[in-house]
Amino acid sequence: MNTQAVLDFILTLDGLKAVERRTVPSGMSRRENSAEHSWHGAMCALLLADECAFAVDVKHAALLFLMHDVPEIGCGDTFIYAPEREDAAQREAAALELLLATLPGHTVKNLRELWQEFTANQTPEARYANALDRLMPLLHNLSHDGLGWREHGVRLEQILERTVQLGEVLPKIWAILRPRIENHFSGA
Amino acid sequence: MNTQAVLDFILTLDGLKAVERRTVPSGMSRRENSAEHSWHGAMCALLLADECAFAVDVKHAALLFLMHDVPEIGCGDTFIYAPEREDAAQREAAALELLLATLPGHTVKNLRELWQEFTANQTPEARYANALDRLMPLLHNLSHDGLGWREHGVRLEQILERTVQLGEVLPKIWAILRPRIENHFSGA
Numbered sequence: 001m002n003t004q005a006v007l008d009f010i011l012t013l014d015g016l017k018a019v020e021r022r023t024v025p026s027g028m029s030r031r032e033n034s035a036e037h038s039w040h041g042a043m044c045a046l047l048l049a050d051e052c053a054f055a056v057d058v059k060h061a062a063l064l065f066l067m068h069d070v071p072e073i074g075c076g077d078t079f080i081y082a083p084e085r086e087d088a089a090q091r092e093a094a095a096l097e098l099l100l101a102t103l104p105g106h107t108v109k110n111l112r113e114l115w116q117e118f119t120a121n122q123t124p125e126a127r128y129a130n131a132l133d134r135l136m137p138l139l140h141n142l143s144h145d146g147l148g149w150r151e152h153g154v155r156l157e158q159i160l161e162r163t164v165q166l167g168e169v170l171p172k173i174w175a176i177l178r179p180r181i182e183n184h185f186s187g188a
Numbered sequence: 189m190n191t192q193a194v195l196d197f198i199l200t201l202d203g204l205k206a207v208e209r210r211t212v213p214s215g216m217s218r219r220e221n222s223a224e225h226s227w228h229g230a231m232c233a234l235l236l237a238d239e240c241a242f243a244v245d246v247k248h249a250a251l252l253f254l255m256h257d258v259p260e261i262g263c264g265d266t267f268i269y270a271p272e273r274e275d276a277a278q279r280e281a282a283a284l285e286l287l288l289a290t291l292p293g294h295t296v297k298n299l300r301e302l303w304q305e306f307t308a309n310q311t312p313e314a315r316y317a318n319a320l321d322r323l324m325p326l327l328h329n330l331s332h333d334g335l336g337w338r339e340h341g342v343r344l345e346q347i348l349e350r351t352v353q354l355g356e357v358l359p360k361i362w363a364i365l366r367p368r369i370e371n372h373f374s375g376a
Contacts, residue, residue, distance in 0.1 A: 003360055006235055010324075011331055013231055014213035017224045025202035036205045039227035042254050043201055047194055047295065059247040066230050066250065107235065136198075143199055172191055 131169035214331035319357035
């Protein structure tokens with residue numbers, strides 16, 4: 001029955017609260033999970049539209065962020081600097097279909113399209129949401145003196161490679177953060 | 189400087205990840221925090237629009253849910269069955285103003301209006317979002333055989349008093365859940 005399937009799926013979503021990321025929220029000593037990260041990113045979508053280099057539908061960008069990590073319930077988080085990152089989207093697409101399998105067709109379509117739009121990273125809202133997804137670990141790492149970078153041996157060049165889009169989408173913020181990140185790695 | 193104030197506020201929002209609720213997510217053994225709850229509720233807004241007794245703007249309802257607990261960063265969560273619940277809105281309004289104090293004026297206005305709309309509980313989206321806020325602990329408690337109700341000595345009448353709006357807004361879901369809740373309390 002459709003209503004029961006949706007209620008079951010709501011409890012399935014609890015699984016994202018158990019998916020651990022590599023970053024530690026500021027002022028905390030435990031790692032972040034992907035559910036609270038998804039809330040945080042959607043709030044950032046509300047907060048940073050003025051800083052975006054192009055016009056965006058803030059509400060739609062927030063929805064993309066809410067949905068972007070849901071497949072991790074099935075396949076876990078892939079660290080952005082891990083080699084497995086290359087085929088993460090394929091594994092996530094498969095995991096998503098399994099998670100959505102019992103839901104009504106129009107709900108599946110709606111959720112799948114949100115995830116696909118974020119992952120394709122082509123629309124203004126998807127480019128904005130992806131830039132936010134890059135921004136947040138930078139803020140967390142800077143707030144903990146590079147804790148996550150040190151723990152995982154991340155190098156400055158890796159960060160700069162992965163933040164090209166952040167610089168294009170949120171240029172003013174990148175202009176503030178880039179020197180701080182460079183200072184961290186130069187030991188200044 | 190405005191951009192720096194927004195970046196600081198993004199880290200302030202991390203505080204919601206440290207606010208503990210009384211409920212335990214399904215399949216987990218720790219309590220939920222208000223940040224992951226806010227993500228979950230916004231997802232429910234996407235999922236349950238078909239079940240709502242009236243038409244709602246799903247994206248707007250999701251935003252209301254994203255913002256509704258932010259004042260707890262300043263004043264903590266108030267258990268729905270606690271006597272302090274009576275003046276929670278006043279404490280939260282004051283806490284919110286302190287949190288927002290350094291942000292640009294239009295951002296303050298936007299965030300404050302979202303919180304006020306949720307709390308006033310008058311618009312269709314606010315009524316829907318408030319009903320979801322009641323629904324979620326019921327689902328969690330049922331998934332843990334009433335764990336939160338047992339721990340806090342909650343009685344059936346208290347639940348029924350607090351779920352009148354849930355029954356009005358999501359009648360089909362309430363028709364499914366009410367007998368399960370009554371069965372729990374009758375020991376069936």
